[in-house]
Amino acid sequence: MGKEKFDYEKFKKEAIEGLLSGKGMSGSDNVLLPLFKDFLEGALDGEMDTHLKDSEEPDRRNGHNRKRVKTDQGSFELETPRDRNGDFEPELIRKRQTVIGEAFENRILSLYAKGLSYADIQGxxxxxxxxxxxxxxLSAITDKVIPLIQQWQGRRLEAVYSIIWLDAMHFKVRENGQVVSKAVYIILGxxxxxxxxxxxxxxSERESARFWLNVLTDLQNRGLQDILIACMDNLKGFTEAVESLFPQADIQLCIIHQIRNSFKYVTWKDxxxxxxxxxxxxxxxxLAEAELSMNQFEEKWKQKYPLVIKSWRNNWHYLTRFFDYSKHLRRIMYTTNTIEGxxxxxxxxxxxxGAFSSDMALMKILYLAQQEITKQWxxxxxxxxxxxxxxxxxxxERCGQVT
Structure with a gap:
């Protein structure tokens, strides 16, 4: 037997009578609950139609289940469709879900975290x-993550990190009627x-030693006491900031970035x-073998590519720190593949x-995205x-003394 069709005229009459008798539009006496119930059941039926259409195996409807659900508008008995194969998983109201509202907002946040614009989510x-x-x-719903962002930004860190990577990404943000480039400093370890x-x-507005110093100071304030190895690209301010606050950290510059920068000056035939x-x-x-190869490399190319040789020599100390470690640790150290991934x-x-409407709009999507990414770690x-x-x-000594 099919689900009884919603009688709108009957609902309208009963709703008016309810309002005249003193009932309201919220709580247990909510006169609009029957309409809300019908809307939800219609949406679930729509999900079932999509499921059956996309199913790779033969499948069909198999009646309805009933469960009592609670909402901020009151509670009622909801009929949810089921299929013969038993693999229908509704998104609007999950199988074991009995509270509605929060899950709907979580669905919107999930779509936002996947990079969908408000217009995409509306559609x-x-x-x-x-x-x-x-x-x-939609904006009000995504704004609910702001306290979570603030909590995450202030959470306590481990006292010691074996290895950290420092990098920056750039995004366009609207500010005072203009679109500007903002750097997002990322620390992963x-x-x-x-x-x-x-x-x-x-x-931040731009990459600089001063801002990196502020970033590392914040990490210290949140409990970070020592970094054993710091891996980074050779961008302005990175090494200076780390050496200022964590002078014992062993700094390794990314070999791959050094090579890419070198190739900017090298002709295709070479x-x-x-x-x-x-x-x-x-x-x-x-290291001794590396220095011998570097000397031979310099002798061959110094006349044709002096700027490349100069860069390698200037950064040599930081480019070769990984030779102090075993092959297993070297593979982790000498590139920034971990943070680039x-x-x-x-x-x-x-x-x-395109351009984010504000710094907070950018941070909201970064926070939600990292929540999804870090679940897999x-x-x-x-x-x-x-x-x-x-x-x-x-x-x-450092590992043992830090508490």
Missing amino acids: HLLDLYGMDVSVGK YTMEGQKDLLGMYI RKEFNQELKLIYQASN FNRQIRRVTKRK KSKPPYWGQVKQELIIKFE
């Missing part, structure tokens, strides 16, 4: 549920137990040979955006047991 809700939700309402952790994200000879430097078995995931979310890097042992032996 999605209208197509799937027949709901026309205003931009103001591994704890001593090999757990990946996003320590923070900070928005690139293959140039790259092969660079490999002899950073793939050397030890995170950046790529962020870009997949933000790529549809469960495994440790390969051979972490050996890596941890190596770090403890090398930095025993």
